[in-house]
Amino acid sequence: MKTLKTAASALALSLMASVATAEGKLSIYHWFEYIPQELLDKFAAEYDVEVTLDTYDSNEALLAALKAGKLGQYDVAVPGDYMVEILGNEGMLDTFTDDEMPNKGNILPQWADVSFDPGRKSSIPYQWGSTSFSVNRDVYSGNIQTTDIIFNPPEELKGKINVLDTAGETLTFASLHLGIPQCSTDREQLKALNDLVQNAKANWASFGSDVAKDVLVSGDAAAGMIWNGFGMKAREEGANIEYAYPDQGYIVWMDNVVLLKDAPNRDNALKFMNFLLEPENAAAVTNYARYTAGVAGVEPFLDEALKTAPELNPPAGGNPQFVQACPEEVQKVYDTIWTNLKK
Template sequence: MKLRSILLGASAFAMLSLGAGAAKADGELFFYNWSNYFPPELFEKFEKETGIKVTLDVYDSNETMLAKLQAGASGYDIVVASDYMVDVMIKEKLATEFDAKSLENFKNVAKPHDTMKYDPERKYSVTYLWGTTGFTYDSDVASEKLDDSWKEFFEPRKEFQGKIGALNDEVEMYAAAAYYAGVDKCTEDPAEAQQILDILQKQKPYIAVYSSEGTIDRMAAKEVSMHMQWNGASHRTKESLPSAVFVYPKEGLSFWSDHFIIPTGAPDLENAKTFINWMMQPENAAAASNYAGYMNGVKGSDAFLDDALKADPAVNMPEEYADRLVPGKNCSPKARDLRNRVWTKLKT
């Protein structure tokens, strides 16, 4: 999910903010995605091979994307949604049923990505990339190797105090504090929500910034010495900061996946299906992984992955950490309300 600063270079894929009923010419595709989460050169390749021109618009959270669609934005052909948001979009009739399994290249999709909890028959979605959310620290700053625990992030050692970056992400921060507290991240118990708030408020004086954008640049420039990060962002941080270490906290960390969705009212359903089918080709899926730093769900893509990606434990997770992964979960309205109240109180 991520690395939030857009780097489209000199390519023709400028951002376009689309309102409800935006006009669309033939041979175009309007794509709504996290920023810096898709290689510009892959858009160019797609346009060259299909004749379909892609225009990109970006968002900074699933909730921002959802709010725009709920407000009536109908100009997008494809959006990228995280696992729990797929459930929300289907239930709110914001997703178009297109039967992904009927697409020619769906045969390339590896298990377990051929199904998912919120779309078991893959009628509405196809996996784009998947990863985890932990934290990264600069080992050059640490007086000794840190423990693989959220304690290092929420109750930091002296050398990291005031030099911590946190994601400006209600879901991720709340979940991490819940793991550390040992409570369900979808708790409906106000007392447990208060435990989570206490952890977050105790940490707040040590936070330099709450931001989901620029996490890589911030670490590389040593503006902060520790940052909550998606594992792909940590991989890209290590390219500029070799001393960066990604931590898989023993209390648990979020395992997420992002998915291509065709929103209700998409101007060009066929172009959207063409794009999704094209992205299930191993070489194209690998290009996305190499750029964003996250694994994909397409068989045969390993042959095209960069060696550095395959060798980095931040991306290619050591097997012994598998039982630490906590899958995405769409919390109940009561739980979401508690979470929102905790986040609002923290940020005010």
């Protein structure tokens, strides 16, 4: 009888463990249109985890949502480089050990120890790329290697320009146009920045990040600020557009998967981050999103089109710039400029 009870108890415990595993969850806060559903399904099946994904359209929207009470509801998020630093300074990130991330050695050397997360204690690299603009060559055939296209456009493009609805990148792009440093505290430079975007706004048709590709494909915009992978997708969907690397400079960025503080499913979050550091999985994101992975060994898994795409292969030289995390007093001025711009 004792043996039967023991066997029954063992079976019950086994069933309970199976149910507990099946009920595992992972909650992701992610950029829109940036990860293939098939990859999420693969992770869910491999680890028997229920995956939910909510999306945002800017780093600033991510920060605002976490500050408004979303922290503790999500396990991982995908902020850009400067936003990783801001989230860390705000105490919104958890840390992990190297032992908890077995695939950490797959990170490419240039992304393994970064200023916004030294030693990669809270984040892993996801994808990196650039932010500039694309122009419809059926509408405008002139020189596009200048930020004048956005801030002092030719007649053919006036009123037909979409601008990203993200303060960090749009105001940084405006600073590049003016040739002033990011996070400037100089009153005259800040006034010039405000005057530039306010005057340029008259030539813009819309602010839109999640629609940046669609308006170029549909022809609703003849030019628009856009991320390079999104620009490649628009071209592949039939838009006769060219992506620019303007002489004044363009933005480069690295998106990262971070472990959020108070993650309700911390173990599954770490499994997911480690899963994304496997070359085949990192390549799946690249093939879908059309950016560039921060993981070694992805080449055998990449689409051939990525190797020669002009959006992913910038010319030598140029002036690529990362967006900087501004001191709080400067950020307040930038926030005011952006708020007034959006009125």
